Amino acid sequence: MANEAKPANEALARLTRLDRAAILLMSLGEKDAAEILKHMGPKEVQRVGTAMATLTNVNQTQVEGVVAEFLEAVSGQTGMGLGSDAYIRNMLTQALGNDKAGALIDRILLGGNTTGLDSLKWMESRQVADLIRHEHPQIQAIVVSYLDPDQSAEILSNFNEKVRLDIVMRVAALEAVQPAALQELNDILERQFSGKAGAQTTSIGGVKTAANIVNFVDSSIAADLLDQIKEVDEDLGIQIQDLMFVFDNLVDIDDRGIQILLREVSTDLLVVALKGADPQVQDKIFRNMSKRAAELLRDDLEAKGPVRVSEVEGAQKEILTIARRLADAGEIVLGGGGEAMM
Incomplete structure (x- = not known):
């Protein structure tokens, strides 16, 4: 029995938590899987859905192990949260086939709880860009302000430099939108999709929102965009830059992200960077290293002169450049710039 358990454990250990979630969902019937996904937000649906679509060579031992692990861990509650419209349609169709995916897609993507503006969160960024491309720039700014900064950054990448600059400048200038105007925009979008009227949010936009969005724009585009903003309004450009992801925001990256980042950073570079870093950042770094490595790094810091x-x-x-590159590749999430400032 022990010999049989070992291969089973090894097979299960090769699966990431995301893979396990995907296997569990694919093990359920269409109805039950749909009910679970309805409680998730767009980005998590996309992540789990992608895993479902890309899983290959999953054996019976792994499936049984995932189900057994779930049954052991569950304690009477479930929950998840995050996705993207066309992407999810293609992914679920690949994973389940046309017939099975059809009903599931309808229930997940355009379910009864999405309002007009919220429906955009479930769409592919290119689709949203095309949808607002010919709208008044102020409408574009309101939509971009309303959505999550990472999605807004992707939307901006679908516009040319002039339009990107105009939208970000307008986002930074936004402070509040009249409820009637926001409701009218919501109703227009809602007629194109489905859902119930609502949208009570009126305080959107502002310099922080602009900074959050620029944080998620591709590094090369972000640099040019900031330069262009400073040419138009130097003070605003500096404000946005100051509110973007900075070294102290490393404390907001999760432990796994810090560990991935540290594998890409040389010790010499780390020693210099930490020399003037906030103690919280230093502690975050030390906690994500082995005890021996942390001790050596502390010794190097003490031995380093002025x-x-x-x-x-x-x-x-x-x-930070390395962190942005890893974030662009989807390997880590820069939590501080996009979330802590919200």
């Missing part, structure tokens, strides 16, 4: 501020800032910027 370092110019410009050198510290340069090292920190290099690490």
Whole structure:
């Protein structure tokens, strides 16, 4: 029995938590899977759905292990949360086939709880961009302000430089929208999709929102965009830059993300960057290293002589560049810039 358990455990260990969630959903009937997915938000649906579509060579032992693990861990509650319209349609069709996917897609993507504006959160960013492309720039700014910053950044990437600049400047200038105007926009969108009237949010936009969005824009585009904003309004550009993801925001990255980041950063660079870092950032780094590695890093920090501020800032910027690259590749999530400021 022990020999049989070991291969089973090894087979299960090879699966990520996302893979296990996908296997569990695919093990359920269409109705039950749909009920679970209805309680998830767009981004999590996309992540789980992608895993469902890409899983290959899953054996019976792994399926049984995932189900057994779930039954052991569950304690009377379930919950999840995050997705994207056309993407989900294609993914579910690949995973389940046309017939089975049909009913599931209808229930998940355009269910009874999505309002007009909220429906955009379930759409592919390119679709949203096409939908608002010929709207007044102020409408574009309101829509971009309303959505999550990472989705808004993707939407912006579908516009040219001039339009991107105009939208971000308008987002930064937004403070509040009259309820009637927001409701009218919601109703227009709702007639194109489905759902119930609602949208009571009136305080959207602002410099923080603009900074959150620029945080998620591709690094090369973000740099150009900031330069363009400063040309039009230098003070605003500086405000946005100051509110974007900075070195101290590393404390907001989850532990797994920090560990991934540390694998890409040399010790010499880390020592210089941490020389002038906030103690919380230092503690975050130490906690995500082995005990031995943390001790060596502390010794290196103590042995390091005085370092110019410009050198510290340069090292920190290099690490932030690496963090942005990893975030662009989907390997880590920069939680501080996009979420802590909301």
